[in-house]
Amino acid sequence: MDLSNPTVRSYYMEFLRCAACSQGFEYENPSYHPITLPICGHTMCKQCINIMGGQKACPQDQVSFGNTPIDQLPTNYPLLMMIYRPSELPKDHKQRHYQCRSYIELDDEKKSYFNDLEKGFGDISVIIMQMSKKKKKNRSTIRKLFSVLHSQYITNEGCIKFLQVASNLGEYISIDFILHYQNHQELKNNLESALGLQQGQFPEPAIQEKILKFIILLIRCSGISSEQHLMYSILQLVERKDQITIQPSVEYIVRLLFGVHCFEIEPIGEFSSIQLKPTFPNYESIRLVYDSKIIENAMEYGCYMTGEQWSVLLYGYETNESIIDPIIDKLLTKTSFQTGIKQYEKIVSSIGAVQGQDLCDLIKHIQFLSNANLAINASGLSVLNSTLDMLKGALNSSNKFKKRS
Ligand SMILES: [Zn+2]
Ligand SMILES: [Zn+2]
Known part of the structure; x- marks a missing residue:
């Protein structure tokens, strides 16, 4: 150097x-x-x-x-x-x-x-x-x-430590790559397919905020009786020309909040009325559970983003990553990394960064590394040399990535 x-x-x-x-x-x-x-x-x-x-x-x-x-x-x-x-x-x-x-x-x-x-x-x-x-x-x-x-x-302890570090680096190489190689549009497309939405259906940040606030207002003040009733009432509040475009977003957000049990049903005579649970006293508390659920669903699908990237998609600006980062940290697990590898493979091959046999090798290396520190119990320290080789392979191929045009 x-x-x-x-x-x-x-x-x-x-x-x-x-x-x-x-x-x-x-x-x-x-x-x-x-x-x-x-x-x-x-x-x-x-x-x-x-x-x-x-x-x-x-x-x-x-x-x-x-x-x-x-x-x-x-x-x-x-x-x-x-x-x-x-x-x-x-x-x-x-x-x-x-x-x-x-x-x-x-x-x-x-x-x-x-x-x-x-x-x-x-x-x-x-x-x-x-x-x-x-x-x-x-x-x-x-x-x-x-x-x-x-x-x-x-020393043996040092070797075990190395396996952990190598495994960690394997995860890092692939996730870092996913995070920095996707542009805003690709992130949004990935997110939409992760959430089961059509292209363009993930609502803009301003719309998300508006829908969430309408939900709170309607539930507090208008006697909402069901999921359908809530969706219908929100759509009535937006201009007719916007209704069709925003309908999938409204349905998505309402279902998501019902899915995470934000509401409880209160019987009033022969009718029932939906109320917010006491654990959700304000917009911020609803917002937190909403953000967490979206990020969780996306990550289960292998859709990774940085705190800043999430902040842009959810709030329209980068600086809310301090809210997002703790959510992401809680969700990162071994399993989410395994799905991450699939996503990594998809991106690496779709942009042609490496191809054919090189791509197969790279994925093999990363996969090996993701399990390196687990493998030590099964096969002892002989796994060390192969881990080193795999790490070399992974670093070398990510070094060879063609620049994206
Ligand atoms: Zn020390
Ligand atoms: Zn010294």
């Missing part, structure tokens, strides 16, 4: 310096070699690690690393590869780790396993460098990418 360029330098240095003392990592000075802690993944300079001596927990986050002798952990060479040219670093694993006790004490089989992993992580380091040269990534993407390199794969 061209760290002589001050902008690039300040952008990436956060990930290439000691978590404790902020010293930039250096190869020439062994005191400033990066050492990654096994469980939390914090990386510190050798000097700080030596100062920590007999401690049992990371000073940054108090995460315990048990009995691992941290002063014997190996230098994180893949991380140094972000800073130095290959010719500036020793290639040979023995030469790299000749002073590292935990490496020297590995038996031959484990040594060769470690060497393979170190090489694999080195490859990932090269891919990340290529990615960062191509276009400026947002900070959260960079943070995720770098968190893979902050892995301590000489």
